[in-house]
Amino acid sequence: MRAGLGPEDRELLLRLLRLPTAGPLETGPGGPRPRLREALAEYARAAGAIGFRTVHHGCAEPAELDRDDVPAPVREALGTPGFLADQPSLVLRLGPALPKARTVMFNVHLDTVAGEQPAGFDGARFRGRGAIDAKGPAVALLAGVRAARALRPAIGRDVAVLVQAVAGEEGGAMGVLGTRPLVERGFTGRLNVFCEPTRLRFLPRSTAAMTARVVVDGDGAVDDRPGTGHNASVLLGFLAQHLGRALDPHAAAGAVCLAGLHTGTLHNRVYGTGSLLLNLSYASAAAGRALERAVREALDDGLAAFTAAFGGTALFGRTAAEARAVTRLEWRKRGLPVLDDRDPWGHALLRSAGIEPWPPGEPAFTCDAIWMAGVADACAVVLGPGDLAANRAHADGEYARADELDAFAAGAARLLTAFTDDVNGGP
Numbered sequence: 001m002r003a004g005l006g007p008e009d010r011e012l013l014l015r016l017l018r019l020p021t022a023g024p025l026e027t028g029p030g031g032p033r034p035r036l037r038e039a040l041a042e043y044a045r046a047a048g049a050i051g052f053r054t055v056h057h058g059c060a061e062p063a064e065l066d067r068d069d070v071p072a073p074v075r076e077a078l079g080t081p082g083f084l085a086d087q088p089s090l091v092l093r094l095g096p097a098l099p100k101a102r103t104v105m106f107n108v109h110l111d112t113v114a115g116e117q118p119a120g121f122d123g124a125r126f127r128g129r130g131a132i133d134a135k136g137p138a139v140a141l142l143a144g145v146r147a148a149r150a151l152r153p154a155i156g157r158d159v160a161v162l163v164q165a166v167a168g169e170e171g172g173a174m175g176v177l178g179t180r181p182l183v184e185r186g187f188t189g190r191l192n193v194f195c196e197p198t199r200l201r202f203l204p205r206s207t208a209a210m211t212a213r214v215v216v217d218g219d220g221a222v223d224d225r226p227g228t229g230h231n232a233s234v235l236l237g238f239l240a241q242h243l244g245r246a247l248d249p250h251a252a253a254g255a256v257c258l259a260g261l262h263t264g265t266l267h268n269r270v271y272g273t274g275s276l277l278l279n280l281s282y283a284s285a286a287a288g289r290a291l292e293r294a295v296r297e298a299l300d301d302g303l304a305a306f307t308a309a310f311g312g313t314a315l316f317g318r319t320a321a322e323a324r325a326v327t328r329l330e331w332r333k334r335g336l337p338v339l340d341d342r343d344p345w346g347h348a349l350l351r352s353a354g355i356e357p358w359p360p361g362e363p364a365f366t367c368d369a370i371w372m373a374g375v376a377d378a379c380a381v382v383l384g385p386g387d388l389a390a391n392r393a394h395a396d397g398e399y400a401r402a403d404e405l406d407a408f409a410a411g412a413a414r415l416l417t418a419f420t421d422d423v424n425g426g427p
Helices: 009-017 036-048 073-077 136-150 179-184 231-250 283-308 317-321 343-350 368-372 404-426
Strands: 055-059 089-094 102-108 126-127 158-164 193-196 206-216 256-260 273-282 327-333 378-380 399-401
Touching: 009 036, 009 126, 009 136, 036 055, 036 136, 073 327, 089 179, 102 136, 102 368, 102 404, 126 404, 136 158, 136 378, 158 179, 179 368, 193 283, 193 368, 193 404, 206 231, 206 256, 206 283, 231 256, 231 273, 231 283, 273 283, 283 317, 283 327, 343 378, 343 404, 368 378, 399 404
Parallel strands: 102 158, 102 193, 193 378
Antiparallel strands: 055 089, 089 158, 126 399, 206 273, 206 327, 256 273
16 A cells, blocks of 8 residues: 655645744743644645645634643733634544544644754654654654545545544643534544654553652741751752652653752752652553552652651751641642553454554553543554654754654555445444
8 A cells, every 4th residue: 555655745744844934832921932733734735635635624622721721821821812722623524514423633732842953854854842652653644644535435425534633632631622622612523633742553441640759848048058048959859869769769750750850050058948849640540549649658658757867967957846837748740631541453454454553561651542431432553654763853963764663554545445445344
């Protein structure tokens, strides 16, 4: 089956790569506005040539984000002018509004992490921000749909294809302003494929993540009298090491990331305030609750150990004596669902299309597929070209090989033809 990217597909991908689409949670206050509307318009025009039509184009409503499972950075940014308006999402439909049993949904995200990179194609590799995560897969998907439709005219007649092209996947938004509202509005199918790098293996699981912040809010001091203040640098540095050791056993079940530690930048003062961030992923709701308890207990033990180690010292005696009073734990993100799809029909269909499963012992990762958890009569998997680490997604030098994108287009075409034959009872 010939389903690779043609010249027009390659030009589309280069145009998308040249459009900066990192959202405001990535670029920060005062950062450039994302050009997502332009990217979505380019994508919709290309999809229209295949027969897709736009059935939704808009932003999440503020009321949809007034929920406990919405990450704190999203809630805090809602009052920023243009925050939602600059992050629209798109739903394209090929074919009539058929029942879910005759519908396949693909989800692609056109927002990226921050950090502009020159876009280019050298004949073998596409380079640029979003090349593999996930503008490249988004374009390859259209090539796959086009090839499948040429083989099965029933696609677009007896079988409908939905494409969610979303914002808000990156930046810690966790899909709450892009994918989740679309899923809850019913833009789903019997088979639902989230296009993320998996080396063309279908991954039926997606972890969720929670973010904790340890905050020290004490009194600073001048360098001539350092013992008179609370030394947040020493306290948080101690707690970072203690938490790292205490939470290390949980790393076998999910990612435990001790991230940013910040107090200040000057050499001639004691900083009394600061924070330490932890990002923690989990593969089940029970594991998430256990990890949350472990963080609280480890922090409590760490404060006790700090008091014992530094009590009575000249420089840190006050910090040790009042460590509990000036330290608190905040949750910036928690309570998100996890995906653990066990649909035997969907998994058998994927195998019949020549798509192998993700190895059971290999850890999953977090993506917007979590919002399919609990959706009835639906199989949801993660599937895409390349590898997050090997293709340098989220890092300098991100790339996608042309043959990887071609292979994903062919895989998507095989999957659509297999689905069509299944629901129609044969070719």
